[in-house]
Each structure stands twice: as structure tokens, then as C-alpha cells.
Amino acid sequence: MTVAATATGPREETTGTPDLVRLTDVSIVHGRGRKAVVAVDGADLEIGRKEFVAVIGPSGCGKSTLLKAVAGLLPAGSVQGRIAVDGLDPAAARRANRFAFVFQEPVLAPWRTALQNVRLPLEVAGRDVRARAGRTPEELLELVGLQSFADKLPAELSGGMKQRVSIARALTLEPSVLLMDEPFGALDEITRDHMHSELLTIWSATGSSVVLVTHSLTEAAFVADRVVVMSPRPGRIKTVLRMPFARPRDPALKTSVEFLEAVNEIRAALEA
Amino acid sequence: MLLRVLRSTRVWLVLLAGVVVWQIAVTVLDLPNYILPSPVRVVTEFANRPLLYLQATLVTTWESLVGFGAAVVLGVVLGVLIARSRLTEELLYPYLNVLRVTPTVAIAPLLTIWFGRGFLPIVVVSFLIAFFPIIVQTVLGLNSADRGLVDVLRIANAGELQILRKIRLPNALPYIFASFRISAPGAVIGTLVGEFMSGSQGLGFLITTASGQLNTSSVFVLVVLSSLLGIAMFQVCVLVERRVVRWHPSVSL
Ligand SMILES: Nc1ncnc2c1ncn2[C@@H]1O[C@H](COP(=O)(O)OP(=O)(O)OP(=O)(O)O)[C@@H](O)[C@H]1O
Ligand SMILES: [Mg+2]
Numbered sequence: 001m002t003v004a005a006t007a008t009g010p011r012e013e014t015t016g017t018p019d020l021v022r023l024t025d026v027s028i029v030h031g032r033g034r035k036a037v038v039a040v041d042g043a044d045l046e047i048g049r050k051e052f053v054a055v056i057g058p059s060g061c062g063k064s065t066l067l068k069a070v071a072g073l074l075p076a077g078s079v080q081g082r083i084a085v086d087g088l089d090p091a092a093a094r095r096a097n098r099f100a101f102v103f104q105e106p107v108l109a110p111w112r113t114a115l116q117n118v119r120l121p122l123e124v125a126g127r128d129v130r131a132r133a134g135r136t137p138e139e140l141l142e143l144v145g146l147q148s149f150a151d152k153l154p155a156e157l158s159g160g161m162k163q164r165v166s167i168a169r170a171l172t173l174e175p176s177v178l179l180m181d182e183p184f185g186a187l188d189e190i191t192r193d194h195m196h197s198e199l200l201t202i203w204s205a206t207g208s209s210v211v212l213v214t215h216s217l218t219e220a221a222f223v224a225d226r227v228v229v230m231s232p233r234p235g236r237i238k239t240v241l242r243m244p245f246a247r248p249r250d251p252a253l254k255t256s257v258e259f260l261e262a263v264n265e266i267r268a269a270l271e272a
Numbered sequence: 273m274l275l276r277v278l279r280s281t282r283v284w285l286v287l288l289a290g291v292v293v294w295q296i297a298v299t300v301l302d303l304p305n306y307i308l309p310s311p312v313r314v315v316t317e318f319a320n321r322p323l324l325y326l327q328a329t330l331v332t333t334w335e336s337l338v339g340f341g342a343a344v345v346l347g348v349v350l351g352v353l354i355a356r357s358r359l360t361e362e363l364l365y366p367y368l369n370v371l372r373v374t375p376t377v378a379i380a381p382l383l384t385i386w387f388g389r390g391f392l393p394i395v396v397v398s399f400l401i402a403f404f405p406i407i408v409q410t411v412l413g414l415n416s417a418d419r420g421l422v423d424v425l426r427i428a429n430a431g432e433l434q435i436l437r438k439i440r441l442p443n444a445l446p447y448i449f450a451s452f453r454i455s456a457p458g459a460v461i462g463t464l465v466g467e468f469m470s471g472s473q474g475l476g477f478l479i480t481t482a483s484g485q486l487n488t489s490s491v492f493v494l495v496v497l498s499s500l501l502g503i504a505m506f507q508v509c510v511l512v513e514r515r516v517v518r519w520h521p522s523v524s525l
Contacts, residue, residue, distance in 0.1 A: 071427055073423060073426065073427070094427060094429060095429050097428065099427050100428075101423060101427050103420045103423075105420065107418050107420035107421045107424060109421060109438075109439065109443075110519050110520070111442045111519040120428075121425070124425055124429070124430035124438060125428055125429060126429065153519050155521070
């Protein structure tokens, strides 16, 4: 099988531009006193503009914690070291609406239709942010292929559809950084494969960097420019592997030899 | 649809059969009227003095509505304060708990001493019975909002007030309406208790006078009217609930 995927390096625009997210010696402690748990220990990481980074590691190694720290969702004092997003600290970046978060479960308001759910962040954002927002909620629903389900309640949508709605919602405020915590964990293999391609299409149509936490080696290798491999407790960044596949990536890539080698490389790094 | 008609008519048939048995039993056993009046006598009693009964029903309805309305407003407002502010929780909770475990019937005479006879003590008793389910359910509903959903709004830079309005309150609505199913008939019971103690009109007041005169058929009329009022308040709440929280799984369309 021939796959035009041997070209090396990520897309041109990610090289040379200054990093968007920069973690310098970040340690995160949950709780305090005797019950304190060191969730992340001395993490250094740079994420470029429009870069797609996957984070992989054993359960409990602090992946979700790391994402929350970047989004400024953790209580003050639990994060040591420096996190800068476009030169801002996480709280300021959050106030400037630089982030969006997609969770493992599609958390939708059950009393709102798909479209109203996508509109939710827009309703609470400041006027300046609203003016900045590029795509309308209707357009975003179309982007995730759900324009004909705009008026359906979450209860009337399938799991995959719900997750697509929450991805559309995450894009409403045009975030610079899209943080995704195992967004496809609850989906079956086939829907997952489908969502990978869709996510890549959506991502290439937006200007966001993506940090995607996953347990799936294939998922990490297929979607990401770079894969961050973490070690178990306390969570440390072991290695960062570059996925040298050209974009746009075709699903056929998943069966190519190069791809399987990359997956094995990630597995070796995880088990090392 | 047909099944539903059948099911609801079946309920009526069962009830009707009960009334027939009642009538037959009273006739056959030749029970004195002051022990158990026959259905026919109860209906006749109502037909003899319809205005008296309707007027009393109106009074009790009004008092129940005011008591229930006050319970809804205060229950939801205090529920929001308790759920969202540590300080109000610490200040209010002990008192609310004391009030909750105190039997309302025991406080009712005290209310008459404080507020005199009439409208106010009656409404207060009605309120006290209707209030607690509402505040408890409001707190539960507000705090059980999906944390992820709250985080989604936090990341969109929403303030606490916006999170309350967009997430917590809508999330609490099914809980609050569930409490209405208990509180609305509860408000009627409270009103009746209040009228027993300090009323000079209304269904509860008439029950005390009629039972004092051993006018049992009149008591039966009043009991039936009281239950009908409770059922009506319950049904109105359910109807509103169906319209407002259409999305909730507990509301089957
Ligand atoms: N709120 C919290 N309070 C205390 N400890 C926590 C809290 N959240 C997470 N932890 C601890 O921090 C560590 C990292 O948790 P985290 O949820 O970040 O792991 P994870 O890599 O996302 O795991 P998984 O892959 O299972 O989702 C775990 O040991 C966990 O017990
Ligand atoms: Mg996690």
C-alpha cells in the first residue's frame, strides 16, 4: 500500500513561529499537607501555533491535571513553575478566552438543543470576544456535520454526535488552544476512526493549537504532530516523539508500515 | 392512546365501584348518619348549601396559594443562597434544621398567640409545611449540576452569576418541580391545620365546627373538597412541570 506520508516534518507554519504554550519546570500538587499528591513533576513543554500535540501515558500519570493547569482550572498554589500562553498566565489567558475544553464525556446541557449548546459559550462571553468570534454556531454545527440536528436535544443524539456538538461548542470562541481530554474515549472503534479524520479536517479549518490526551497509541500517532509520552506517578514527561506524516492524513495511513513503526516507537517509549 | 383512556377510565370505574359498595354497606348495615353517612347523603348535603362550601373552598384555596407561593419564592431564594455561599449556609442551616424537626402542628398555637387569628398564622403554617421540600431540592439541584458543564462555562470566562443562570438553575428545575409535588398538597394540609387552630372561615374551620356538631355528612363534604383542592394544586404543578422541563427523562411525553 502506498501512502504519500513519507514527507518529513510538520507543516511549514508550525516551524519558525514562536511557541504558543510554554511550560517551564511545571510541578502540580493536589491537596496539601500529608494528603498531598504530586501529580506532575518538572514538566517542560512547548507547543507551537497551530500545532497538534497528543499526550499519552498510563492512567493516573497526571494528563488531565496537566490540561487543567494549562486552562487555569486548578486552585491557585497547586501549580509550581511557569505556564505561559501567548505570554499570558493561564488565568489571564482564560479571561481572554484563549481556551476551549473538550471532556471525555460530551458534557452538554440536556435542556438545550444542539445549536443552543454550541451557542452557550457565546452567551457568557464578553462583547469584545463575541465580536472576535468568526464562525457562527450554525456554521460550526455544519462543520461537524450536524446542521440537520440543530434543533435536537442531547437525549436525541448518539454518543458520537454529542461529542461532535461539544467539539463545535469548543470552537465557538475561536480558541487559540483547544484542550481535549480523551474526547473519543467513550466511542466505538469505527466512530473513533471517523472522528479522527473529522477532527483533523476541523482543525485544519481553524487556527487553533490542539492538545489531545489519549490512551490510544493509534489515535496519538494518527492525529498529532508530536506525541508527548508521560511516565507514571509522579507524572514526568519521558520523551516527545515527532510523527513525520504529511498532512492531510488519509485513514489508509493507519495500515502503512511507517505508521505501525511509529506506533511501536510510542509503545516502546511508554514501556521503557 | 386507547390504552391510556382505558387505564384512566379503569381508575374511575374502580372508584365508582367503591362508592357503590359504600352506599350499599351503609344501607344494609343501617349505619347512623353521624358515624358514616351514605354517598347520597353527602352529595345532598353539598347540594343544600353549595355557596357555603364554595366560599370556604375559595378561602382555603387562596390561603394555600399564598402559603405555597411564599414557600416557592423563599425556598428557591434561600436555596440559592445556601448552595452558593458558604457563609449563609453556616448561618442558616442550624436554624433551618431546628425549624424542620419541630412539628409544625406544635408551633401553630404559638403562631396564633403571635399573629392573632385569621389569615397570617394560617398562611405561615401552610408556608412552613411547603417550604422545606422546596429548599432541600433546590440546594440539591443547584449542587448536582454537571461539573464539566460548569468548567466549560468557566473556561468561557463566565462569572458565578452566569453559571447560576445558565447551568445551575436550569439543572435544578426538575428537582424543584419534584418538590412541588410534595409541597403543593402540603400547603393545603398546612392551611387546614392553620384553620383548625386560628381560622374563622375556610374548609378547615368548617370541619371543626361541623365535627363539633356531629354533622358527619358535612365533614365528608369538606374532606372531599380538601382532597380535591390538594389534587388540583398537584395537577397544576405537574402540568407546568411538563411544559417547563420537557427535556427531563422523568417527563414522559
Ligand atoms: N482533585 C484531586 N484531588 C486530589 N488528587 C487528585 C485530584 N485529581 C487528580 N488527583 C490525583 O492526581 C494524579 C493524576 O490524576 P489525573 O486525573 O491527572 O490522571 P490522568 O493521567 O488524567 O489519568 P487517566 O488517564 O486515568 O484519566 C492521580 O494520582 C490522582 O489520584
Ligand atoms: Mg484523565
